[in-house]
Amino acid sequence: MSDRTPNPLQRLRYICGGTxxxxxxGWVLNDLTGPGAARRYLLRLMIPLLVVLSLFLLVPGPLWMGGAMMALIFLPLxxxxxxxxxxxxxxxxxxxxxDPALADVAARSRAALERDAYERSHGRG
Known part of the structure; x- marks a missing residue:
């Protein structure tokens, strides 16, 4: 696995769901499982969504009405x-x-450390 990074066009295609x-x-693995993966995933979803939902602020009427319509879609999503x-x-x-199992490697290693600590403290290890 190489650590090559995608160019801007490849990155845009990747963000839109392409391979x-x-x-x-290596870059994909780090992007999906490395530090900040959840934050990147949510930002990639949230930023375009907020741009589109901000059109609700153009609805005639009080500003809170457009904000409420935005919230009705944004919060459940x-x-x-x-x-x-x-x-x-x-x-x-x-x-x-x-391998899809790579998505939870950190959680499994953390659980193994906790299990080892538990077994040592209770005389099994």
Missing amino acids: LPESMS MFFAIALTYVYRRYRLAKHGL
């Missing part, structure tokens, strides 16, 4: 986006030909 060449698998982050990351890993 990158196999030579960029963000709730489901946060809830499905893990599923999305596994899907993107599989789409790029990587």
